Amino acid sequence: MPEKGAPRIRRRTWLVAALAVTLLAASSVTWFAVSRAEEREDVLDANRALVARGCAGLLREELYSSVPDDERGVLDAYGTLLQPGQESRALLDCTVAWGADGGASEADVRAKVRAEAVPDRTSPGGVTGDFGLPLPSTATGSTGAADPWHTGPVATSSLLVDCPKGLDGRGRSVRDLLVSVNLPTGSDGADEGYDDYDDYDDDVPKAERLAAARTAAKVANWVSRKQGCGSEPLRTEPGAAPAKAPELCAWLSPKGLGSTPGKWSFDGNDSVYNRRAGACGGQWDDTAGSPGHLTVKAAGAESWSGVLANGAYEDYADDLMVPDPKDSGLNAPADKPVTVEQSGDDPQLALWARSECAAGPTYHRVTVTPEFDFDYGLEDGKVVLQPKDQRRLSQRVHTVLDRYLAAPDGWPRRSHCRKTTIVGEVAEWRERD
Template identity: 55%
Template sequence: MPGTGAPRAARRRIWLVSGLVALAVIASSVTWLVVSRAEDREERLAANQRQLARACAGLLPAELGAFVPDDKPGVLDEFGTMLRPREESRALLDCTLSWGGGGDAWEPDARARVRAEAVLTRTTGPALDGSFGLPLPDSALGAVSTDDRLTGSAVSASLLADCPKGLTGRVRPSRDLLVTVDLPSAADDEYDVPRADRLLASRTAVRVADWVAKKQGCGGRPLKAGAAAPAKAAKLCSWLSPKALRLAPGEWKSDRNAATYSRRTGVCGGRLDDSSPAEELAVKAVGAQSWSGVLAGGAYDSHRGGSHVPVPGDRAEAGKPVTIQESGDDPLLALWARSRCAAGPTYHRVTVTPQIGFTDGPQSGTTVLEPRERRQLSRKARAVLDRYLVAPDGWPRRAHCRDTKVMGEVAQWRG
């Protein structure tokens, strides 16, 4: 029909313009939504970073910012008498900050925790393995360990420090401060945790200990100052001479020797190299360890739980043959003693491990220890203890131990 072309063209132009306007509105909305979400993420990230800086009395390291998410809020749980005065708590400080997880997740994506508490009587102290990585005075003891998580890994530091003027906030004062720190690591597993992450945990533990000591006014110089260089342990175990003690001849290697001197605990050990054959009942391994102060009770309780502490007057098997059953662990004889040393009441434990061959006959996997052989092992254990106690550079002398009393033996073999 004539004259219809122009209206149709006009309608097409209207539809086109309307479509372009709609597209522009949609694009604008999408852009606004993207910008809005980006701003929300930036605000969330900033809020989480502020939370990290304030949490746990500001004691968490800034390096944890790498774990702070921009899509979920951090979850903070903190308590303790030094965070909330007059609160009844075993801890001076106990604070956990975590990110992610929730719902059906087994654990958060990342978690940091610091805890400080006054030790009243006994505890299991950090391992004396040199893992702490920072110099400490001989009154302090620290160690670092690692662990796997579902995502990444974690690094933990423990630190036992001295507060000469005492800590308050418990039923009675204590001069022993125990700090534990758990931090996340981006390493794929515990064996790949870098040294920087381990040192970060150690530095955080020192920071917490110094903060608590300063706030409590409990005395002692700051650990971070590094004023007291650690005593060298090079000669701590030089007393352990296989030749002087008439142990199994051959090549010996050290076993768990202390890396530095600590007046809280010491450890020495030696073992015959596997390539060196030993005669029957020759001593092929020797160990000596001491625990002092609050570590003494914890160590004794730990061994008592396995029935590995002496029972007064129990020498029933010393005068008769004993059948020993092969169990997978080397049979050994332990000798215990107690003293008073620089850090307080102390337990000493020395062990001798004999070479024992088990039969292949009718009573497979057994051997018989005669009374004279048992007495021979007792003499070896006493010789090790005596030499350990009087060695000029050994732990007992360095720790000024006195009033030593022998407590008794423990035969750690399965009859």
């Protein structure tokens, strides 16, 4: 017969065992949590060290405080300044990335900087625009947004800097330094289904674009110091902008162009002189009336100098919008009528010219945009340009070029342009054979 105290003893034994198991489980959870926290701290420290030492430390300011603590970063870096014994076109090419089992090229989040010498040409589209930081007249840049890796928008910046003492190691002396920067942003374009530049461009905040511009300026300054190439130090923080040149586009007037009577607007014209590129434009902007048939409703002028000159010409050539010496009908008014069909676009008559200017060989492109009244034609959606009409439009685009070249405060005079020659005309309403 069991003793009276046995059930109580067994109950106490069970309670002690249960308590021990509970304490062991709790300690295991605590140990796991502490271990996990230490692991995350180690990952965070490693990632911060990666940012601090990688890419010459040029990304530290923008990335150090935001590196993840759950994924170890990877670094891909090469270039003549990082590893002098390694051949590379780039002076600096560096990528820091996270979320990549297979390396930086497969990462979900990437920051990239690249600096390279430009021997011949570069497209002006990437380096002309709003840079966000004050630049000297010898440099030009822009910021924006892109999705180069199809993982979501990044803030971008491009910067073209003059190095008057030249960049070494290029096989021949080159004085143009091109810097490009991609920085991760808070936008998640992959989830939003963005499919082109305009969709996500406005979703990258100004502050993140400014960070990309600041990084580009730091990269340019670093390369310049390492190379001793003589470029003017760039500011890396916002401040007083260069003095404006309000008369830079004052030459552009609709008077004498056979323009539509009424108001014109001149928004977005250059107000700061840059020796590499210039742009002026105006358009009819009067809701009280309507443009008359073949009157000029818009006119403008652009110039690109140095490595931007060939880059701009090549960009237009890719779209068959440069003069073709083999087709006189594209270079001068034709001696026969031309039928223009309605397309929804506003075709221009462009006149190309070439000069020698302060920053090197230069292309100028001036344009007039005539109004086509397709109700005026003999057939719906079609009008006929007679030879006299074509000659009249040609005279007007030549008038724009003459004014542009002669303006005392205009870009060509400020850039000391000389030896100007006409390259030819391109009427966008004419089709190539």
